[in-house]
Amino acid sequence: DSETKMDYITVTDPNQVTDTLFCDKFESGIGLWTVTNNGGTCDWEIFNPPFPNSYTLPTTSAGGVLAADSDECGSGTTMITTAEITQIFDFTIYDVVTIEFDNDWNVIDGQDEAHIEVSIDGGATWAGVWDQVGTDIRETHESINISSIASNQSNVKVRLRSVQPGWDWWWVVDNFCVYGTYVLSNNVQLTVTVNDG
Numbered sequence: 001d002s003e004t005k006m007d008y009i010t011v012t013d014p015n016q017v018t019d020t021l022f023c024d025k026f027e028s029g030i031g032l033w034t035v036t037n038n039g040g041t042c043d044w045e046i047f048n049p050p051f052p053n054s055y056t057l058p059t060t061s062a063g064g065v066l067a068a069d070s071d072e073c074g075s076g077t078t079m080i081t082t083a084e085i086t087q088i089f090d091f092t093i094y095d096v097v098t099i100e101f102d103n104d105w106n107v108i109d110g111q112d113e114a115h116i117e118v119s120i121d122g123g124a125t126w127a128g129v130w131d132q133v134g135t136d137i138r139e140t141h142e143s144i145n146i147s148s149i150a151s152n153q154s155n156v157k158v159r160l161r162s163v164q165p166g167w168d169w170w171w172v173v174d175n176f177c178v179y180g181t182y183v184l185s186n187n188v189q190l191t192v193t194v195n196d197g
Contacts (some may be wrong), residue, residue: 015184022087023177025130026064033066033083042073044083044162053170056139061102061174067161069170077167084159088122092154094180099129099144101176103137106169110134113163114171118146120153
């Protein structure tokens with residue numbers, strides 16, 4: 001008799017190395033980010049507990065958060081704002097690049113948008129890698145593989161873009177991290193010095 005099991009064993013290359021290239025838990029202010037108002041009345045900001053609204057985040061979230069909270073901004077709010085990681089990333093050696101974060105995306109209607117965008121030309125042009133429009137995504141840990149765009153690139157930027165055209169709810173993130181993975185070469189160089197006598 002025989003039995004076939006698909007995807008039963010996962011083998012990880014022992015030479016695979018993952019580096020944490022950026023990680024912000026939002027405990028020390030907003031200094032790692034550049035916030036831009038693109039025509040609204042309210043922007044991304046850091047909130048610490050107790051929060052102004054009932055954010056629903058995974059249990060891994062604690063302390064401060066980065067929020068685009070139009071509800072907290074009040075009646076008449078419009079929000080078109082970006083929060084861009086100030087750091088430029090050099091992914092030249094990385095074959096796999098991922099973005100991970102804790103998320104609470106709470107919408108009112110189909111006009112609310114949440115985007116994570118990547119630029120490989122230092123911010124001249126942007127491509128969406130996580131684009132959400134009009135549907136709640138709450139209490140999740142998101143992992144986005146951006147390798148097809150960013151791996152082996154040397155001039156990469158990452159930003160969050162929130163569009164809330166009215167007095168809506170919020171988009172909140174925590175533990176926003178960027179990881180790069182590469183495989184160590186199996187080549188070993190050995191230098192030997194012989195001291196005669």
